[in-house]
Amino acid sequence: MSNVFIFSDGSCDLTKEESARLGISVIPFYVSMGGHQYQKELEELSLDVFYRFMLEEDGFPSTSLPSVHDYVEAFTPVLEQGGQIISCHITHTLSGSVQSAQTAKLILEETYPDGEIYIIDSWNATGSQALLLKEAARMRDADKTAVQIASYLEQAKEDARIIFMIGGLKHLQQGGRIGKIAALSSSLLKIKPVIILKGGEIHVGGAVRSRKKGLQKLAELALFHFQESGEDPSQYLANIGVTDLFEEVPLLREYLRQHLPSLPLEPFYQIGATISSHTGPGTTGVCFVKRFEAYNL
Incomplete structure (x- = not known):
């Protein structure tokens, strides 16, 4: 053992x-909702209760x-x-x-x-x-x-990447995490920012006005990563994360299969309270990581 x-x-x-x-x-x-005492995510606070607060009560959770x-x-x-x-x-x-x-x-x-x-x-x-x-x-x-x-x-x-679309800028502004995303102009409240996390830093991937175009953009940016790096998608693992719009998963999966047919896709998962407290609802993305066999260890 x-x-x-x-x-x-x-x-x-x-x-x-x-x-x-x-x-x-x-x-x-730890997650706090509406000024209440912080609770341990999943241990003391379920995702069902968390998302009900954010979606039905339009609440702004905070984390510690x-x-x-x-x-x-x-x-x-x-x-x-x-x-x-x-x-x-x-x-x-x-x-x-x-x-x-x-x-x-x-x-x-x-x-x-x-x-x-x-x-x-x-x-x-x-x-x-x-x-x-x-x-x-x-x-x-x-x-x-x-x-x-x-x-x-x-x-x-x-080599790992997260490429995701968020529903708007409201939660990023509320949490003070907007940073480089401010370049997209916070006055354009109807845009859907597309964000890339690489090298530990958030980068602007673009902005779209419809969810469908946003999902296409995610797949295109994933393809661009492999084209630019020359990496083999089959040496990676990928997954799709979503806060609340589960109906988008099959379409994003299809776009990824079209653009990167050899990229192995694991089952989708629900983004938790720690991250969605800052991105807000309407967040959908793709993540990918290289397998350990691809490195000389």
Whole structure:
């Protein structure tokens, strides 16, 4: 049995069932709705309740990152039994979660100086972070070492991408996360911004006025990535993430099959509270990550 234990913050959007099946421990973010007390995502606050607040009550949730204590509490039992830790986190540009984990590592190293703790800034979030973690779990199950898994994550995060369309700018403005997206002009409230997360940074992918054109744009931008990089799509894994417009999944899947027929697509997933609190409803996207076999590890 492997001595490597894999952790993630809650922005990976793995369900409780998936994380249990994969053997990945998830430290949740905290979500507050309407000024109420912060609750742990999935553990104390279900997605059904969260989306009801955002969609039916037009609410603006807020989030808080896992604390240093949360990470210390999660890591300690593993170190006590001599295990090695891989902990993969949302990009530092969107949250301070990775800094909390780094601080926890420094604290724990005083008590467990021989402990191996690898804290990874994934440069990603949501679906691509989940795919990185799934590959890490696959490596663990193939008896790869913690050093090899950490090396994979550090390499693969550079090639991973999220390309997504949001329903509008309202939630990004409310959360102060609009940044470069302001270039699209916040006065054009009917546009659907298309955003790319690469290298840990948000980039403008364009803007469309209809959902269908937006879905086409997502597939075109995914194709452009592979054309520009010269990468082989069959060496990647991909998934489709959606907040609430589940009816868009089959059409986006079809566009991706047309543009990238060799790109393996996993089942779609629902984007969780941590990310959708900032993007708002009407968010649909595609994420892709290179398999670990594609790297010289």
